[in-house]
Amino acid sequence: MTDGTLLRDRVVVTLAAVLWIGGTLLGFGVLGGTEGVQSQGSGLFSDSATLIAPHGPAFSIWSVIYLGLAGYVVWQWISTSPWAQVTRAPAAAAIALNGLWLIVVWAGWVLVSVLVMIGIVVSLGIVLRRTAGLHRDGWATDIFVALTFGLYLGWICVATCANIASWLVGLGVPEDGRTARWITVAVLAAVVAIAGFLLTRTDQRMLQLGLVAAVVWGTSWVAVGRLTGDLRSDLVGYAAVATAVAVAALGAWALLRTRPDGRPRPL
Numbered sequence: 001m002t003d004g005t006l007l008r009d010r011v012v013v014t015l016a017a018v019l020w021i022g023g024t025l026l027g028f029g030v031l032g033g034t035e036g037v038q039s040q041g042s043g044l045f046s047d048s049a050t051l052i053a054p055h056g057p058a059f060s061i062w063s064v065i066y067l068g069l070a071g072y073v074v075w076q077w078i079s080t081s082p083w084a085q086v087t088r089a090p091a092a093a094a095i096a097l098n099g100l101w102l103i104v105v106w107a108g109w110v111l112v113s114v115l116v117m118i119g120i121v122v123s124l125g126i127v128l129r130r131t132a133g134l135h136r137d138g139w140a141t142d143i144f145v146a147l148t149f150g151l152y153l154g155w156i157c158v159a160t161c162a163n164i165a166s167w168l169v170g171l172g173v174p175e176d177g178r179t180a181r182w183i184t185v186a187v188l189a190a191v192v193a194i195a196g197f198l199l200t201r202t203d204q205r206m207l208q209l210g211l212v213a214a215v216v217w218g219t220s221w222v223a224v225g226r227l228t229g230d231l232r233s234d235l236v237g238y239a240a241v242a243t244a245v246a247v248a249a250l251g252a253w254a255l256l257r258t259r260p261d262g263r264p265r266p267l
Contacts, residue, residue, distance in 0.1 A: 150210020
């Protein structure tokens with residue numbers, strides 16, 4: 001990589017962070033006089049809008065993810081690690097799209113928010129794929145790349161389902177009822193399958209740990225919301241509990257199967 005290309009990539013990540021910060025300020029009501037994301041889209045993004053929406057405190061995970069993303073933006077300026085080289089482009093996309101998602105939600109474009117969320121999933125999937133097989137390169141890569149983007153990907157797995165559900169409710173699909181409950185149970189089963197698949201696509205233990213922690217966190221708060229919140233459903237609540245337990249078990253298996261050097265342990 002030439003010096004010019006390296007500088008370009010670093011600047012792109014930084015510009016992505018500018019969009020992310022601007023979108024965050026707008027989406028969370030610092031700019032524009034809004035009351036934050038949950039008040040947007042006629043309440044479609046509130047924690048009681050759909051059966052798969054996590055309960056309010058779940059969203060505090062963003063503070064951890066945002067701190068890690070900010071650290072990544074700074075770290076990639078000073079790092080010459082292969083981890084920085086292979087992740088800058090997809091990381092920039094994931095960072096910029098986060099800000100864009102907040103902007104389109106603020107604008108009330110629910111369908112566009114789904115498409116942006118899918119773009120985030122793809123970007124984070126590329127980060128996961130590109131880091132698979134890389135040797136560990138110190139605590140900075142563990143925290144700012146593997147753990148941060150693992151948490152981001154795990155949370156987005158849950159958030160994408162909630163975002164699609166919000167869009168469907170906005171189209172007139174009932175947010176509750178027998179059919180909605182069983183569809184939500186099926187979606188939670190799909191979350192387990194997706195998490196299991198992603199765990200097999202990386203040999204980075206910190207990324208696996210972040211992924212599992214975020215999915216378990218998100219689905220646990222789905223359970224809390226359905227068992228104690230305004231939109232209650234015992235069926236979905238207990239299914240969410242089962243989802244969290246299943247993903248935790250898959251994560252434990254993946255971590256036990258992967259050595260600290262990234263190589264799988266023999267069966």
